[in-house]
Amino acid sequence: MLKIGITGGIGSGKSTVSRIFELLGVPVYYADERAKDILTRDSELIAAVKAHFGAEVYDENGVLNRKYLGNIVFNDKRQLALLNSLVHPATIRDSNQWAQQQKAPYVLKEAALLFETESFHHLDKIIGVFAPQPLRIHRVMKRDNVTRDEVLARINKQIDETIKMRLSDYIIYNDEQRMVIPQVLALHEQLLALAAAH
Numbered sequence: 001m002l003k004i005g006i007t008g009g010i011g012s013g014k015s016t017v018s019r020i021f022e023l024l025g026v027p028v029y030y031a032d033e034r035a036k037d038i039l040t041r042d043s044e045l046i047a048a049v050k051a052h053f054g055a056e057v058y059d060e061n062g063v064l065n066r067k068y069l070g071n072i073v074f075n076d077k078r079q080l081a082l083l084n085s086l087v088h089p090a091t092i093r094d095s096n097q098w099a100q101q102q103k104a105p106y107v108l109k110e111a112a113l114l115f116e117t118e119s120f121h122h123l124d125k126i127i128g129v130f131a132p133q134p135l136r137i138h139r140v141m142k143r144d145n146v147t148r149d150e151v152l153a154r155i156n157k158q159i160d161e162t163i164k165m166r167l168s169d170y171i172i173y174n175d176e177q178r179m180v181i182p183q184v185l186a187l188h189e190q191l192l193a194l195a196a197a198h
Helices: 014-023 031-041 043-053 066-073 077-101 133-144 148-155 161-167 180-197
Strands: 002-007 028-030 106-110 125-130 170-173
Touching: 002 014, 002 180, 014 028, 014 106, 014 125, 014 180, 028 031, 028 077, 031 043, 031 077, 043 066, 043 077, 066 077, 077 106, 106 180, 125 161, 125 180, 133 148, 170 180
Parallel strands: 002 106, 002 125, 028 106, 125 170
Antiparallel strands: none
16 A cells, blocks of 8 residues: 655645545544644643643643643744654554555555655655645635734745645645646545555
């Protein structure tokens, strides 16, 4: 079974593209959603988070105090890097276990930070979802009800889009100029053929 990554900058539409693949029967691992889940059920990770950030990161019922943790990490780059260094290996472990349980020719791992976290090393191929920055800014402002500056701050935390696309094996253009579904269908056929030959 092939493990394919799908990535792109904030507002590129990688989740939308992933859902189209899901409609074709491709299992998709949504890394951001799973990472939030892992923070509440991976005992090894929970112990490490408590050790580094204090027991009060979780309440007496084991519920993560996101606001408390957020206040620590989002104002301090080193603390954020530390949290990521704990969460990313746990997510890679989880995604590998998840992939082994799937029965499809290939699976997708959807993640904004594939190249930033080195998790691309665990994947066979990478799909980049591209949209021009003005369009991405507009989408995120509308979706999250945030200002242009807030979106730019998030964009600046990610690897430059052109570098991401150069590092990707395939590119899907979600720029409102080209239709996305035919691109996904064509790539799906390519990946099925690649999986069959693998």
